[in-house]
Amino acid sequence: MAGVKISIDGIPELERELQRLNGIRFDAVTKKQTTQMLNRARQSGGTPVDTGELRASSSTTNDEIGYTKEYAPHVEYGHRTVNGGWVPGQRFLKANVDTQAFIYYQDLLKAIRKG
Secondary structure (H helix, E strand, C coil): CEECCCCCCCHHHHHHHHHHHCHHHHHHHHHHHHHHHHHHHHCCCCCCCCCCHHHHCEEEECCEEEECCCCHHHHHHEEECCCCCEEECCCHHHHHHHHHHHHHHHHHHHHHHHC
């Protein structure tokens, strides 16, 4: 599955602290994040649509979201054409992760405050 990891300064420390305080709550926070990103990927504008196969291949596994279609990385990052040209990537998965990152940060803080 082609996927992207969330990476924000301070997040690893918050993750460790929440896991230390309450592993079940940490699992709930990460599940919420992947569910929200999956829902966003399946909405109009969340994933590029030609045939709809890429959007339909969106899925989550544990704490990861991605696409199972073999061409997903080429749509995300770009690819060469047979005549030597270049098709730029659409960066739809990165945009989804970027949107979720602040929500994740805030949810980690809330869960830690609950103790």
